[in-house]
Amino acid sequence: MAxxxxxxxxxxxxxxxxxxxxxxxxPNFASINPLSSREKIVSFRPNSKKSNPWLDPFDQGDxxxxxxxxxxxxxxxxxxxxxxxxxxxxxxxxxFPAGYNVEIAPLGLKTRGDVRRCCCLIAGGVxxxxxxxxAIQLIKDRYPxxxxxxxxxxxxxxxxxxxxxxxxxxxxxxxxxxxDLAEYVDMLxxxxxRYYDMVLSTKLAGLGHAxxxxxxxxxxxxxxxxxxxxxxxxxxxxxxxFTPNSTNLSDGGYHxxxxxxxxxxxxxxxxxxxxxxxxxxxxxxxxxxxxxEKYTKAGAVKGRYIVIHGIESDSKASMQSxxxxxxxxxxxxxxxxxxxxxxxSDLTPVFVIPHEKERVNVEDIVGYSTCIVFITTPGQLAAxxxxxxxxxxxxxxAIQLAHARDKPSIGLFCSDDxxxxxxxxxxxxxxxxxxxxxxxxxxIDVQQIINSMQIFSAPKPxxxxx
Numbered sequence: 001m002a003x004x005x006x007x008x009x010x011x012x013x014x015x016x017x018x019x020x021x022x023x024x025x026x027p028n029f030a031s032i033n034p035l036s037s038r039e040k041i042v043s044f045r046p047n048s049k050k051s052n053p054w055l056d057p058f059d060q061g062d063x064x065x066x067x068x069x070x071x072x073x074x075x076x077x078x079x080x081x082x083x084x085x086x087x088x089x090x091x092x093x094x095x096f097p098a099g100y101n102v103e104i105a106p107l108g109l110k111t112r113g114d115v116r117r118c119c120c121l122i123a124g125g126v127x128x129x130x131x132x133x134x135a136i137q138l139i140k141d142r143y144p145x146x147x148x149x150x151x152x153x154x155x156x157x158x159x160x161x162x163x164x165x166x167x168x169x170x171x172x173x174x175x176x177x178x179x180d181l182a183e184y185v186d187m188l189x190x191x192x193x194r195y196y197d198m199v200l201s202t203k204l205a206g207l208g209h210a211x212x213x214x215x216x217x218x219x220x221x222x223x224x225x226x227x228x229x230x231x232x233x234x235x236x237x238x239x240x241x242f243t244p245n246s247t248n249l250s251d252g253g254y255h256x257x258x259x260x261x262x263x264x265x266x267x268x269x270x271x272x273x274x275x276x277x278x279x280x281x282x283x284x285x286x287x288x289x290x291x292x293e294k295y296t297k298a299g300a301v302k303g304r305y306i307v308i309h310g311i312e313s314d315s316k317a318s319m320q321s322x323x324x325x326x327x328x329x330x331x332x333x334x335x336x337x338x339x340x341x342x343x344x345s346d347l348t349p350v351f352v353i354p355h356e357k358e359r360v361n362v363e364d365i366v367g368y369s370t371c372i373v374f375i376t377t378p379g380q381l382a383a384x385x386x387x388x389x390x391x392x393x394x395x396x397x398a399i400q401l402a403h404a405r406d407k408p409s410i411g412l413f414c415s416d417d418x419x420x421x422x423x424x425x426x427x428x429x430x431x432x433x434x435x436x437x438x439x440x441x442x443x444i445d446v447q448q449i450i451n452s453m454q455i456f457s458a459p460k461p462x463x464x465x466x
Contacts, residue, residue: 076271077114079145112269115143119196119216121223122152123174123203126378127321127397128250129156130279132202133163133404135261137277140165142264149194151187155316161379162281174203184212191216198222202249202257205241210234222260224249250323253421254400281404283383291375291383295350298371302387305348305371306341306456307402308334309381310394310412311362317354317376319397321422326414326441327395331365333446337392338366340450347389347456352381352398390456392449394441395422403429408455410434414441430455 201223214237265274402409
């Protein structure tokens with residue numbers, strides 16, 4: 001049986017729909033240049049930077065057209081108005097003031113991103129921890145009422161006697177790639193028990209350190225990661241990552257934390273960009289008294305001596321930067337500088353030794369009448385610089401403490417690149433920067449150092465002629 005042929009114009013089973021609106025003509029998509037359309041689409045993206053491409057490849061950041069309510073939505077967080085605990089109440093019910101709703105207290109943490117407790121994991125020694133001080137002040141200004149805790153090495157922990165913004169400082173060696181299991185678990189329990197809202201880490205994270213930060217249970221987990229294949233998988237466990245230019249973060253010099261500082265001070269929900277504060281340190285009265293007894297016993301007078309720091313030694317108390325290994329001078333060169341300091345500036349040079357075994361070497365090479373002070377902590381070194389007329393130092397923490405206490409200084413560096421990295425804008429810091437022309441600190445021009453000592457010259461009293 002042959003099939004019935006189809007009609008060339010078959011009748012539809014449904015009646016045609018007559019629209020009241022005029023019919024619009026569709027454009028010819030074949031005539032559109034695909035390159036120009038792609039350029040238009042890219043130019044109207046709301047935010048080109050993804051928050052973390054490891055977590056969600058389709059996350060384009062916050063929607064700029066999103067509208068939030070008025071409660072805990074924008075602006076900075078407020079100081080905690082909670083009064084101190086009542087010592088007569090064993091149950092702690094009077095911790096919360098009248099009208100304080102415990103149920104909505106964490107609402108600002110979710111909608112506005114408040115940070116009530118912050119933990120900073122700082123890798124490195126004294127130099128690296130001191131350069132993190134502006135970031136700590138930035139966190140304090142950006143999140144009013146925040147409680148900041150520090151976890152760092154034993155040497156780095158000594159810095160925080162000069163910082164009043166830090167609540168607790170714990171000692172833990174972050175640079176140890178194979179830590180003791182008991183110490184690892186104990187520190188992890190300490191971090192989890194404090195319920196941090198934000199954890200910042202300056203250690204370059206691989207998968208292992210990222211897991212350590214992830215197990216802190218913090219809402220914001222921020223860390224530097226390796227700039228190579230060792231960072232594989234670390235971004236899955238972190239909420240924000242920063243990639244430095246090299247595997248040694250200290251190579252960045254004074255602005256080694258600029259990526260993290262830029263992220264911390266970012267503008268967010270009617271809060272403008274937070275300016276970066278300068279490097280400042282605070283000194284206690286007790287430390288000042290102890291240091292004054294030391295340099296007075298050595299034969300120096302307050303305001304009439306120059307601090308010399310950076311003698312060649314194998315002690316860890318030399319306070320060098322991990323980004324500059326060539327930052328110590330032999331005593332033979334320091335002897336020439338000290339002799340010129342007595343003649344040119346009429347000031348007493350005070351040698352800071354990191355170990356008592358260096359006292360004999362200083363007396364043999366420089367002289368037995370030399371003023372020598374034994375100091376191993378950055379707090380006492382800052383107090384010694386605070387009472388001095390200036391500082392002559394290599395690239396150690398002393399040159400940064402002179403800037404923090406607004407003292408004139410002469411910085412000795414092995415190269416111009418290191419000088420520009422660690423002392424940017426030396427005129428504003430009252431620092432005269434001198435660099436070796438051969439790339440080795442031992443070849444620095446001593447005569448150039450002597451000519452720069454006029455920065456310490458004080459006006460001498462004029463004699464009255466009768």
